[in-house]
Amino acid sequence: DGGITQSPKYLFRKEGQNVTLSCEQNLNHDAMYWYRQDPGQGLRLIYYSQIVNDFQKGDIAEGYSVSREKKESFPLTVTSAQKNPTAFYLCASSQAGAYNEQFFGPGTRLTVL
Amino acid sequence: DQQVKQNSPSLSVQEGRISILNCDYTNSMFDYFLWYKKYPAEGPTFLISISSIKDKNEDGRFTVFLNKSAKHLSLHIVPSQPGDSAVYFCAARQIYNFNKFYFGSGTKLNVKP
Numbered sequence: 270d271g272g273i274t275q276s277p278k279y280l281f282r283k284e285g286q287n288v289t290l291s292c293e294q295n296l297n298h299d300a301m302y303w304y305r306q307d308p309g310q311g312l313r314l315i316y317y318s319q320i321v322n323d324f325q326k327g328d329i330a331e332g333y334s335v336s337r338e339k340k341e342s343f344p345l346t347v348t349s350a351q352k353n354p355t356a357f358y359l360c361a362s363s364q365a366g367a368y369n370e371q372f373f374g375p376g377t378r379l380t381v382l
Numbered sequence: 383d384q385q386v387k388q389n390s391p392s393l394s395v396q397e398g399r400i401s402i403l404n405c406d407y408t409n410s411m412f413d414y415f416l417w418y419k420k421y422p423a424e425g426p427t428f429l430i431s432i433s434s435i436k437d438k439n440e441d442g443r444f445t446v447f448l449n450k451s452a453k454h455l456s457l458h459i460v461p462s463q464p465g466d467s468a469v470y471f472c473a474a475r476q477i478y479n480f481n482k483f484y485f486g487s488g489t490k491l492n493v494k495p
Contacts, residue, residue, distance in 0.1 A: 273425070300481045309391070311384075311471060311485035312426075319481050327482075359425050363481070368433060370416055371483060373425030 272296065273374035275360050280379045282347075282354075290345045290377050292360030298372070299365040301343035305329060306357045306376075315358075318343055319365070347379065354381045385409045386474050388486035395493050401459040403489050405472035408453065412474040412484075417446060417457045420469045420488070429470075430457070462493045 273294045282288045294301065300319050304312040304327075314327030318337040332351025337343050343362075347354045357378050361371040387406045395401045403417075413434040418426035432439040432446045432455070439446050445458045459466055469488040476482070 275425075278423075302481075302483075304485075309487065311386070311388075311487040312473075313485075314482065317481055361425070366480065368414055368431070369480075370428040370431060373418075373427070375425050376423065378423070 275374035294362045298362035302361040304359045386484045386486040392490040398461045401462045403457040411476040413477040414475045416473045418471045
């Protein structure tokens, strides 16, 4: 059945290492998003992509990179330049159009040691 | 600068009573508003939405009210059930950018049996 998958659910990395978080959707949605959630805060937009091979920075893009080579996939790389990478990362997708909600994956908890 | 605010971090309600969750926004260009429900370690799931041309939208036990002049929306849950215990996020989107959503910090609802 259709949905968004994120893997892995928990990820541990040493400081200074780059790490890539996976996000795949089979909903045939055009738009995909990456958010970060920290305790006591709302979801903050990192990057979003409206179509394949195109993406825009969100509010907190520094230290992150993305690619959108396929409609189904929108991986997020957390680079060593990200000062505080430990967080809960959420991927979402939505249909193009005016009044469409976002569908979220289960999230990846990244802990940098 | 947070454009969507949920000023109550938590709310406790007795089963069967009404739960009212509040959300304020500052951007008058927002034209679409959504509520999401989130359980721990899971992604948010869409609950209900409202466009700026309406002031009320109902779906079963859930009703969202929009007061544009006050830049305020609220989610009413009647009657509240223990399974409603979760974190509720409101989100908003502006008319000229369909793909960028702004989220509040969430309100944790606890429905006591």
